[in-house]
Amino acid sequence: MNPGSGKNGVELIGVGKLYGSTQAVRGVSLAVREGEFLSVVGPSGCGKTTMLRMIAGFIEPDAGDVLIGGVSMKGVPVRGRRVGIVFQNYALFPNMTVRENVAFGMKVQKRPQLQIEETVASLLAMVNMADRADSYPRQLSGGQQQRVALVRALAIEPRVLLLDEPLSALDAKVRNTLRFEIKRIQRDSGITMIYVTHDQEEALSISDRVALMRGGSLEQVGTPAELYSSPASEFAADFIGVNNILRGVYEGGGKFAWNGRFFTVETPAEAERNPGARAILTIRPERLVPAEAEYDGPNALEGRVAGRIFLGPLTRVALAVDSPDGETLLLDLLNAAGESAQMGDLLKVRFAPSDAHLLF
Template identity: 50%
Template sequence: MTDAATTTAPTAVPHGVPSASGSAATVELRDLRRTFGTTVALDGLDLSVRPGELLALLGPSGCGKTTALRMLAGFEHPDAGQILVDGEDVTGVPAHRRDAGMVFQSYSLFPHLNALDNVAFGLRMRKVRPEQRRARAAELLELVGLPDKGDRYPHQLSGGQQQRIALARALALRPRVLLLDEPLSALDAKVRLTLREEIRRLQQELGITTLFVTHDQEEALSMADRVAVMRAGRLEQCAAPAELYGRPATAFVAEFVGTMNRLAGRLVDGRTAVEALGRRLPVDGEAPEGPEVDVLIRPEAVRLAADPEGTARVTAAAFLGAVTRLTVQLPDGTDIKADLPGHDAAALAPGARLTVSLPDRAVLVAARAA
């Protein structure tokens, strides 16, 4: 039953009720390494989480993000490296003494217990008095917006309600660190949106240090104080959402977070500038071996102008609410995406001829795609 319960260590407080102190912990993962047979799950991961922040681990399947989270929880053990919480090395500490609460994608509620007893389960294991654990469970149900669902069993609750119960159970023992393993991926889009806002509100209200694993870019960017993008067991970049999107450190981050166009370019001026679409632009960061490279441009940065004599043409338009995404075919047959406000896009229907240009600023470049 270890995975289903909150993995929080005992705290010496009056009457056995966990205190509220210590919830804003510092977490450090130092040079974590883990292999499973011939598969390298973590390859020297270094990561620090600040007190009280929500940090999202984002990356493709198999990048090591869930392995890192399970190591912090104590469910997996590294082959090498250290895990520190508030400067204390907990690498060898068993899961039930890690002082971490974990919420799983699958909810992991006990089907034979009602919502109140599910929330109070960890307190019961700590021998907290019945009246105190009932009061604490009722307080948590109120906190997650389900004060009238205490007598309901898991099968009587919706997916979103079950996940709220799982969150309340993880918070019942006031852990120093909250770990969320893709907790919203099993929910439908509307419930997912509501619940991610609720989780963020609770996390900020409680000030608890939180690690959130997700493969959903929008989820990570909208919820997290910082996002750590992982690839093949290593950290590519850890930054605030705006910086991650606007100034990605690597080509992988640039293409994994949001939508990115690749345009054919040629390095010049000793690889400090690149020529593309008739413009010479400074290179942002380190350039790969060239001279032929790809220039990485966000759809909103592409500039379009209607031109009956233009050599590019619109091939498709997709309404996305505030913007319309146009697919534009360049003279060499390359398709790129361009985001325009709806009223501007209206004049560029599929079939329209136009000219394409780039903004006058430094750009990321990557090795030419095969």
């Protein structure tokens, strides 16, 4: 028994999977705590689905081990693992009603009929589908079908629920509603959930932690705030959300040189051992704020508005900075400021040293 991940926790220890010459997953070690909501994100082909399928038991790792509740799953078939699985394409049984679909797994488990009926009723009520119990899948919308698929997976009382892009076939509004329903179900039931999505905003909005994968390996694992504010690499800085990535040189003493300018930055302790090193400064668009014309403090930049996109509550502005390389930075302005920034306008912005993140 592993006390770290709990009786319904999942632990991967050096897990790998090779397909021919493709290392789909390589040396992944990760502990998902009981009751935790972990999202897995990363570019297409980085190994998310392969990792999930190894936890479910559809494929065996060829290196390392998968533990559920501290017990090795080597040789344990899918059914013996008590994991629930929800895929992108609902995969409901087309010739069964909603009620029969949800009841199916419990029938296989040979649960008493009365208990099955009660569980089906309460699960359907939970996702607002009680009045559609006698419908067939083809009579339901995509969002409704995915609600049924979700509670069908929960009906067997899985120890872990695995979801592989469950919402990606749905339109934005339905997706938004359902992602918070999934989150609520997870909070209410305390079930461990591992949620694969290519939508990193979705991952940030509903997860306790996010695992970012790249080329079969884990690039960074942390809370949404950690991934957003303290990316561990340029890849993480670029993949999660929108970022300005400035390539320059760390001069030492909290000075970063970029395009003939010097910025004051906060540095990790080890940075002082690297003066003169090439470095990257990342600044989120919302951390670049308008400055008064007379501002002459640190970290000011001036440029012309070269593009603007209306995003509802804010306007994203592309600022062509006056520099030899003609760099463009993105900044997010709340609406009054955003509306007043017109194409070609000269704009002065600044950022706080603590709002930029230095990477080597």
